[in-house]
Amino acid sequence: MTQFVVRRLVQSIPVLFLITLFSFILMYSSPGNFINPLEYPGEMGQEEMEMLLHNLGLDRPWYVQYGDWMWKLIHLDLGRSFKFRQPVKDMIAARLPATLELTVTSLLLALVFGILIGVLSAIYRGTIFDGISRVFAVAGHAVPIFWLGLILIWIFSVTLRWLPTGGIKSTGTEAWDLWDRFKHLILPATILSFGRVANFSRYVRGELLEVIRQDYIRTARAKGLMERVVLMRHALRNALIPLVTVLGMNLRWLFGGAVLTETIFAWPGMGRLIVNGAFQRDYPVLMGTTLFSAVLVIVGNLVADIAYAWVDPRIRLE
Amino acid sequence: MKRLGLLISLITIVSLLAACATPTPEIVEKVVTQVVKETVVQKEVVKETVIIEGTPQVVEKEVTKVVEVEKVVTPTPSAAGGEIIFGVTSDFATTIPTLSRDSTSASAQYLMYDGLFRIDPVELVPIPWLVTDWEVSDDQLTYTFNLRDDVRFHDGEPLTAEDAKFSIEALIDPYNSSVLLGRLNVITGVEVLDTYTFQVVLEQPYAPLITFLANTGAQILPKHLLEGEDLLATDFLNNPVGTGPFKFKEWAGGDHMTLVANEDYFLGRPRLDSVVFRIVPDSASLVAALKTGEVDISGIGARDIPQVQGDPHLQVIEMPSDCFYTIGANLSQERFQDKRVRQAIMYSLPREQMVAELLEGHGYVTDSYILRHSWAYNPDTQPVYRQNLEKAKELLAEAGWVDTDGDGVVEKDGEPFKFSLLSYTSITPGYNETIQQSLKDIGIQMDIQLLDWPTFLNKAFVEKEYDSFTVNMCVPLDPHNPTVWGCGTNAFFFCSEEFDEMGMKAVATTDREERKKYYFEMQNFLAEEQVRFLLYSGTTIRVVNTRVVVGQGSPRNYTLASFTLWPHEWYLVQR
Numbered sequence: 001m002t003q004f005v006v007r008r009l010v011q012s013i014p015v016l017f018l019i020t021l022f023s024f025i026l027m028y029s030s031p032g033n034f035i036n037p038l039e040y041p042g043e044m045g046q047e048e049m050e051m052l053l054h055n056l057g058l059d060r061p062w063y064v065q066y067g068d069w070m071w072k073l074i075h076l077d078l079g080r081s082f083k084f085r086q087p088v089k090d091m092i093a094a095r096l097p098a099t100l101e102l103t104v105t106s107l108l109l110a111l112v113f114g115i116l117i118g119v120l121s122a123i124y125r126g127t128i129f130d131g132i133s134r135v136f137a138v139a140g141h142a143v144p145i146f147w148l149g150l151i152l153i154w155i156f157s158v159t160l161r162w163l164p165t166g167g168i169k170s171t172g173t174e175a176w177d178l179w180d181r182f183k184h185l186i187l188p189a190t191i192l193s194f195g196r197v198a199n200f201s202r203y204v205r206g207e208l209l210e211v212i213r214q215d216y217i218r219t220a221r222a223k224g225l226m227e228r229v230v231l232m233r234h235a236l237r238n239a240l241i242p243l244v245t246v247l248g249m250n251l252r253w254l255f256g257g258a259v260l261t262e263t264i265f266a267w268p269g270m271g272r273l274i275v276n277g278a279f280q281r282d283y284p285v286l287m288g289t290t291l292f293s294a295v296l297v298i299v300g301n302l303v304a305d306i307a308y309a310w311v312d313p314r315i316r317l318e
Numbered sequence: 319m320k321r322l323g324l325l326i327s328l329i330t331i332v333s334l335l336a337a338c339a340t341p342t343p344e345i346v347e348k349v350v351t352q353v354v355k356e357t358v359v360q361k362e363v364v365k366e367t368v369i370i371e372g373t374p375q376v377v378e379k380e381v382t383k384v385v386e387v388e389k390v391v392t393p394t395p396s397a398a399g400g401e402i403i404f405g406v407t408s409d410f411a412t413t414i415p416t417l418s419r420d421s422t423s424a425s426a427q428y429l430m431y432d433g434l435f436r437i438d439p440v441e442l443v444p445i446p447w448l449v450t451d452w453e454v455s456d457d458q459l460t461y462t463f464n465l466r467d468d469v470r471f472h473d474g475e476p477l478t479a480e481d482a483k484f485s486i487e488a489l490i491d492p493y494n495s496s497v498l499l500g501r502l503n504v505i506t507g508v509e510v511l512d513t514y515t516f517q518v519v520l521e522q523p524y525a526p527l528i529t530f531l532a533n534t535g536a537q538i539l540p541k542h543l544l545e546g547e548d549l550l551a552t553d554f555l556n557n558p559v560g561t562g563p564f565k566f567k568e569w570a571g572g573d574h575m576t577l578v579a580n581e582d583y584f585l586g587r588p589r590l591d592s593v594v595f596r597i598v599p600d601s602a603s604l605v606a607a608l609k610t611g612e613v614d615i616s617g618i619g620a621r622d623i624p625q626v627q628g629d630p631h632l633q634v635i636e637m638p639s640d641c642f643y644t645i646g647a648n649l650s651q652e653r654f655q656d657k658r659v660r661q662a663i664m665y666s667l668p669r670e671q672m673v674a675e676l677l678e679g680h681g682y683v684t685d686s687y688i689l690r691h692s693w694a695y696n697p698d699t700q701p702v703y704r705q706n707l708e709k710a711k712e713l714l715a716e717a718g719w720v721d722t723d724g725d726g727v728v729e730k731d732g733e734p735f736k737f738s739l740l741s742y743t744s745i746t747p748g749y750n751e752t753i754q755q756s757l758k759d760i761g762i763q764m765d766i767q768l769l770d771w772p773t774f775l776n777k778a779f780v781e782k783e784y785d786s787f788t789v790n791m792c793v794p795l796d797p798h799n800p801t802v803w804g805c806g807t808n809a810f811f812f813c814s815e816e817f818d819e820m821g822m823k824a825v826a827t828t829d830r831e832e833r834k835k836y837y838f839e840m841q842n843f844l845a846e847e848q849v850r851f852l853l854y855s856g857t858t859i860r861v862v863n864t865r866v867v868v869g870q871g872s873p874r875n876y877t878l879a880s881f882t883l884w885p886h887e888w889y890l891v892q893r
Contacts, residue, residue, distance in 0.1 A: 031773040049780065051495040055550060083411050085550055086571075094571045150602050158606050165606040171403065171574060171594045266598040266607075268572035276409075281772050 005302065012298045019294045020287065021066065027283055028062045034082045034281040056082050069287060078291075079284035081277075088288035091273060096255065098168055099269035102262070103254045105185055106192035107247075113193070114200025119236065121201065122208040137201045140194035149191050149264040156187060163187055166266035188265040192258050196250075203246065207239035214238075241312050248304020255296050400890035401592045402866050404878055405604050405613035409572050409597050413558040414549060415537040416488045416496050424534045425877040426595055429577055429885050431537035431560035434463065434482065435528055437795065439872030439882045442691060444532035448477065448561075458523035458828065465514040469584045471540045472565045479516035483508040484541035486518065494549055500801050501530045501794075525825045525833060526796040533794065534877060537562075563588045563886035573597060588886035608632060614863040617878060620680040623859065632861050635871035636680065638691050639858040641792040643749070645739070645851040646778075646810035648785055653735065658717040660848040664703040665710035666756045673854050676746045681856040686841045687803075690855065691873035693830065694797040694837040699845045710760045721761050728761035736763040737785035742774040745788070753788075779809050790856070795874060797837050798825050803844075812849045865891050 034056065053059050057068065072079055078088035117137060121130045157165040163183050164170060170180055211217065212235055220230045259271035270289065277285035309315045406422045415427045435444040446452070452463040469477040486508050489496050504524045509517040520527070530536065540559050547554065558566045563585070564577035575595045579588045596613055598604045605622050607613040609629060618626065626632045647654040647663075654660060673681040684690060686699040714720075719728040719735055727734045741750050750766045757764045764786075769777060778787040787810075793799055800821065805813035817840060824836035844850070858875050862868060867889050869882030879885055 031769075031776065034772070047492065048495045048497075048499050051492045055493065055495065080551060084409070084571075085412060085417075085555060091571060098573075146600075150606075153603060153606050158609050161610060165610055165612055166598060166603050167596065167612075168573060170612075171401075171576065171596065263599045264603055266573075266596070266600070266603060268570060268597070272572060272599065279770070279772065 008302050016294055020291055023290045024066045027286060078288040081285045082282045083280055088284050092288060092292060095268055095270050095273050098267060099255060102188055102267055102269060105189040109189055110193035110196035110200055114197045115204050118201040118204025119208060121205045137198035141198035145191055145260045146264050152187055168267060188261050188267055192261045203242055204239060207242055208235060211235045211239045244307045244311055245304050248300050251296055251300030398589045399591045401594060402590060402888060403594045403596055403614045405596055405598050405607055405616035407599055410575060413555055415535050416494055417549060418535050419497055421876055425879045426575055427537060428534050428877045428879045429564040429593060430558055430562040430566055432562050433532055433537040435532035437532045437874050439874050439880055442874055444528045448538060459520045461518045463516055467514050469561050470582055471561050472559045472580060475542055477561055478513050479510045481538050481541045482516050483510050485539045489536060496535060498530055498533060498535050523826045525828045526798045529796040564593050583886055585886055589889040608861050614866045617860050620678050620859060626861050631864050633864055635860045635862060637858050637871040637875050638873050639856050640689060640876060641790050642855050643853040644791050645786055645788045649811040656717045657847060658713040662710040662713035664848050664851055665706045666760045668705045668756060669854050672752055676748050677856055681854050683854045684852060685845050687844050687852055688797050688837060688841060692795060692797055694834055696838040696841045699841045701845055707759055714760060726761060727763050738765050738767045740767050740774060740778055740784040740787035742771050743768055744771060782809060810850060817843060867891055
């Protein structure tokens with residue numbers, strides 16, 4: 001197993017290198033540049049513009065800029081954001097916990113409800129409940145997040161005043177005021193989970209139906225075990241295996257955040273950082289987050305493979 | 319099925335409610351008073367004729383009446399304290415004034431720092447702030463400033479002339495590429511004469527010096543903390559120290575920034591305890607936050623006015639903005655070099671209609687390139703362009719553009735008049751199309767090239783590759799604007815020695831009336847030449863919660879913090 005892990009990690013280094021190189025070239029060749037006459041378009045004189053570009057190192061050829069970035073990377077420095085002039089490392093670190101709070105919660109919610117709906121749909125296959133829950137799950141996936149988010153904000157925040165309109169916590173409250181955190185978290189996490197509930201419930205339903213028809217389930221029933229035990233102990237466990245792979249692939253999403261939700265709910269997360277960086281051509285931020293994402297995808301796949309092998313004794317790691 | 323149906327109807331109803339709009343918003347400026355109904359018990363003495371024992375007698379009776387009376391009261395401030403929350407849509411780019419380029423950052427800096435001068439929000443003229451008095455030499459090249467001696471930075475160190483020198487030098491240092499660099503590089507040197515006295519030497523007489531020193535970007539930095547630091551890479555960014563009424567407390571990146579009252583502020587402790595800036599990127603969420611009171615003050619777009627208008631807790635303040643919608647034509651192209659062609663284009667545009675429909679009335683048409691609330695504005699700028707399609711076609715014909723083949727597009731020497739307009743995706747919807755249609759009506763075919771904002775900026779202002787571009791151009795208060803109009807520095811290949819000369823003469827004298835003469839001439843010049851088409855100006859709209867008293871709106875509204883009361887005077891009201 002250790003051999004496997006080590007081999008995979010070593011293999012991933014050239015992959016990462018190629019990813020960063022490719023991203024850099026892509027960014028460099030795309031139109032637009034970071035100049036920042038944000039509020040006064042056309043107000044920046046030629047001299048000021050050139051000096052700004054020079055300060056940011058943007059007047060050098062692309063391979064020089066890339067080399068410089070790699071050099072900094074070796075020293076574990078991701079550079080400074082063009083717009084904010086803060087170290088990219090710090091910016092990512094500041095926003096990561098907020099993103100994780102949101103995405104992990106919504107993932108858990110999606111798992112719980114996905115599995116629940118999937119199992120019930122499989123058990124009551126063909127009934128109205130099955131039909132409704134499947135439609136509902138797909139609708140949740142299809143509905144645009146920003147529309148649903150705004151509707152829910154309108155209902156729960158503006159009209160009923162039960163929940164705040166956004167943010168991660170109320171100003172002035174302590175970070176460990178759990179009730180306050182919960183109130184802020186519940187809407188965005190729920191909305192974010194809708195898309196995944198559809199996916200997970202479909203997976204679970206499909207797998208469960210598949211598994212229930214297996215011979216060993218018939219054996220378990222023939223042994224006289226209660227239906228509930230048959231389902232929970234034998235069928236479900238096996239049905240959940242593919243979910244492990246799905247979770248592994250979701251790892252990057254966990255960290256990348258969900259931009260739309262973060263925007264609607266003013267959640268200070270990674271998603272906004274990445275998208276704003278892209279809109280403003282803030283290359284250090286983009287390179288830093290791309291690298292971060294790439295690392296996570298690789299790690300995520302690795303973890304998924306290992307977990308898969310661990311869970312299913314039929315799989316052998318090569 | 320029932321549950322699903324109910325859910326669908328609920329969602330439909332709510333979305334309809336959310337989309338409801340009230341008709342025709344007006345410009346509302348509410349004065350900070352309240353009308354209160356009070357019940358008053360009035361006792362009146364009434365004479366009545368009563369018959370007692372057969373004889374009429376006049377008797378006095380007391381009658382009590384309960385009357386409802388309306389009184390106008392100014393809300394009494396609560397005891398000092400409390401917090402105001404601003405809502406902004408983007409994160410702060412920097413906490414250092416010298417490097418500031420956006421209004422969000424400027425808003426926070428306005429509260430944390432002080433400048434040598436400040437622009438008075440009502441009179442719109444610079445007033446001495448950290449400076450007590452100053453002298454100008456006879457040749458107008460040397461200014462000697464005296465500073466106050468009672469100002470301290472938030473860390474206790476006193477503010478001295480050294481800090482002033484340091485800050486001004488940072489502004490004119492090309493390395494920092496400050497927005498004010500092009501406007502203050504007439505300064506050749508700053509000399510410290512005394513602890514609280516310093517001198518600024520110019521290379522030529524320059525009238526707008528004081529106005530630009532009153533800009534938020536020119537506020538004073540602490541030399542003892544920043545000397546030798548690279549402003550572009552310093553940790554000071556995360557721990558800014560100024561002299562302003564509010565001190566930096568914390569900045570949670572992407573979420574909020576908290577400032578607390580500066581107990582030792584030189585104009586007295588602010589009445590508020592703290593000010594918070596919350597970052598709410600989505601405009602609909604921002605409106606929701608205003609309604610629930612999670613945000614007290616914010617700027618909104620004209621489209622959101624109906625949502626907040628009816629709310630008794632919110633006050634809508636509308637002010638002239640600092641921006642114009644303009645179209646710049648590439649003057650290096652021959653077809654645009656004929657003045658008649660440019661005038662024809664102007665005559666084809668239905669500007670009043672555009673303001674009424676695209677901005678829903680929240681704007682005004684202007685023919686002058688100078689802001690309407692500026693002292694240099696010429697209300698009689700000639701010529702005035704109202705939509706006149708016939709005149710437009712006439713002018714085009716005079717210039718040699720006629721539709722010879724009847725295809726609806728005019729030609730000259732076999733070349734049809736076709737060009738493209740560079741525009742960006744976040745511009746007012748319908749704007750580009752209206753222009754396109756208007757030009758079509760006079761025989762010019764214009765197609766629209768839409769780009770996202772940074773790509774647009776790059777193409778228009780860096781690469782300068784376009785036939786024409788349109789942008790909502792924002793200008794600073796002082797009419798001196800060489801970057802936009804000057805030969806060689808502007809973005810649309812305009813070069814007029816005459817115009818530049820007038821501009822230089824206008825800043826060479828400090829006599830405002832004389833400057834006015836030049837600016838009036840310049841406005842007529844540009845109106846005649848139409849080198850850059852000025853369509854109209856939008857208005858800036860702010861929403862203020864009624865529990866907060868910040869005064870009235872000010873046309874000097876670049877930052878969210880610009881109101882008629884100074885920040886240290888803001889207070890909360892008892893509800």
